[in-house]
Amino acid sequence: MERSVPVIGLAGFSGSGKTTFLEKLIVELKRRGYRVGVIKHTHHPVEFDQPGKDTWRHARAGADAVALAAPGGVWLGRKFESEPGPEQVISLIRGVDIIVIEGYKKGKWPKIEIYRYGATERPAVLEDELLAVVTDACPCAEVPHFGLDDAAGVADLIERIIMKKL
Numbered sequence: 393m394e395r396s397v398p399v400i401g402l403a404g405f406s407g408s409g410k411t412t413f414l415e416k417l418i419v420e421l422k423r424r425g426y427r428v429g430v431i432k433h434t435h436h437p438v439e440f441d442q443p444g445k446d447t448w449r450h451a452r453a454g455a456d457a458v459a460l461a462a463p464g465g466v467w468l469g470r471k472f473e474s475e476p477g478p479e480q481v482i483s484l485i486r487g488v489d490i491i492v493i494e495g496y497k498k499g500k501w502p503k504i505e506i507y508r509y510g511a512t513e514r515p516a517v518l519e520d521e522l523l524a525v526v527t528d529a530c531p532c533a534e535v536p537h538f539g540l541d542d543a544a545g546v547a548d549l550i551e552r553i554i555m556k557k558l
Contacts, residue, residue, distance in 0.1 A: 399501040401494075401501055402493070414430070417546055424551070426490055430491070431481050447467075457470045522535050
């Protein structure tokens, strides 16, 4: 399946700072005018709505998809027979210029590795998928390196390599 929207992933173990860095990267990409989609993958069950509320009740009754429309946006929950793969989730996102995935470490897209010295071991990102490393440690791969606060530098790289802007 060919993707029309570029996808990049953030790889790193729990506690490495993926979410914190992703927040900074989203702000920077939005500042540059991009519409950003984010997919967060977890292996833990989650509750998407408050128990007792209408949409929660609709889902509990068996609805396969539940959308909550309100001023400022729509929240969509959809059931799958089994845990959806990344391509299934990616296909649900429309109207964005780039999708950033936090999780789904095994997907075949460029990845930015987040690594903090002393906090975690380095994730095993395949060399041909590794776009950059964001770290507070010394350079540890033959790819561009950025500091944990350098969202602008990473956004520059994304524009140049992924978005194909000069």
